Amino acid sequence: MEKTAIVTGAARGIGLATAKLFLAEGRQVALVDIDEEELARAAAALGDERAHALPCDIADPDAVARLVGTVEAALGRVDALVNNAGIADFGPLDAHDFERWRAVMAVNLDGTFLMSQAFLPALKATRGAIVNIASISALRASTLRVAYGTSKAGVAHLTQQQAVELGEYGIRVNCVCPGPVRTKLAMAVHTQEIIDAYHDAIPLCRYGQEREIAEAILWLCSDKASFVTGQRLAVDGGFEAAGIGLP
Numbered sequence: 001m002e003k004t005a006i007v008t009g010a011a012r013g014i015g016l017a018t019a020k021l022f023l024a025e026g027r028q029v030a031l032v033d034i035d036e037e038e039l040a041r042a043a044a045a046l047g048d049e050r051a052h053a054l055p056c057d058i059a060d061p062d063a064v065a066r067l068v069g070t071v072e073a074a075l076g077r078v079d080a081l082v083n084n085a086g087i088a089d090f091g092p093l094d095a096h097d098f099e100r101w102r103a104v105m106a107v108n109l110d111g112t113f114l115m116s117q118a119f120l121p122a123l124k125a126t127r128g129a130i131v132n133i134a135s136i137s138a139l140r141a142s143t144l145r146v147a148y149g150t151s152k153a154g155v156a157h158l159t160q161q162q163a164v165e166l167g168e169y170g171i172r173v174n175c176v177c178p179g180p181v182r183t184k185l186a187m188a189v190h191t192q193e194i195i196d197a198y199h200d201a202i203p204l205c206r207y208g209q210e211r212e213i214a215e216a217i218l219w220l221c222s223d224k225a226s227f228v229t230g231q232r233l234a235v236d237g238g239f240e241a242a243g244i245g246l247p
């Protein structure tokens with residue numbers, strides 16, 4: 001039977017690039033996103049019958065529970081789960097009221113937890129792989145990212161918790177920490193000052209591209225990474241190695 005993958009946040013950006021690589025590899029792919037219109041447009045543009053557009057709010061436990069049956073009907077099995085959907089909200093601590101804090105936690109952290117838990121039986125059946133998308137903001141604190149950075153540090157730690165607990169089922173769980181990529185999410189919060197500072201701080205002197213993050217995700221989901229679990233892979237042009245603070 002053909003291998004499959006679920007990619008959340010797949011209507012655009014890193015998620016869509018990941019879905020494209022899985023399709024090119026011959027997998028059936030469930031593209032999951034809260035934005036129904038953008039998801040439908042993305043799926044139509046892909047023009048591939050193996051791409052299944054499945055709208056869902058991953059922060060809603062009931063919607064995620066319903067998604068299990070929808071994915072089962074569309075894919076039949078789950079070999080990989082990529083928890084990529086996320087939102088960003090930058091601002092100082094005193095500007096983050098509880099509502100803003102909870103909104104970020106709900107999608108980035110709760111959503112990753114809910115999806116992983118819901119698809120655990122399916123992943124146990126295939127001895128599948130999970131890749132959670134964190135961020136370099138999980139690795140460094142900054143003045144602007146109290147909710148975003150904390151949620152992503154949570155995702156990075158959740159990855160290790162899952163890897164330790166799920167190893168006995170043959171399920172590998174890893175985390176990718178992307179550096180900056182010019183997606184809608186990033187461009188909504190990166191001021192020109194942040195963009196310039198990243199160019200100075202990143203040894204490769206540029207932003208990454210969606211596909212460069214997706215290639216790392218695909219490798220971690222593949223059999224080539226069969227002894228890799230519990231890892232945080234920074235795909236960041238050397239930002240973390242340079243040891244410079246986040247702009």
Ligand code: NAD
Pocket residue numbers: 008009010011012013014015032033034035056057058059084085086087088107111133134135136177178179180181182183184185186
């Ligand atoms: P993006 O905004 O292009 O894509 C994110 C997708 O997630 C969107 O299609 C959006 O509709 C979807 N989404 C948001 N909330 C959702 C929900 N509740 N349920 C289902 N789908 C939802 O952004 P991107 O940059 O491609 O982000 C992908 C991931 O990469 C995110 O987790 C982000 O935090 C992470 N990341 C991005 C960067 C960057 O610079 N772009 C850097 C580090 C980490």
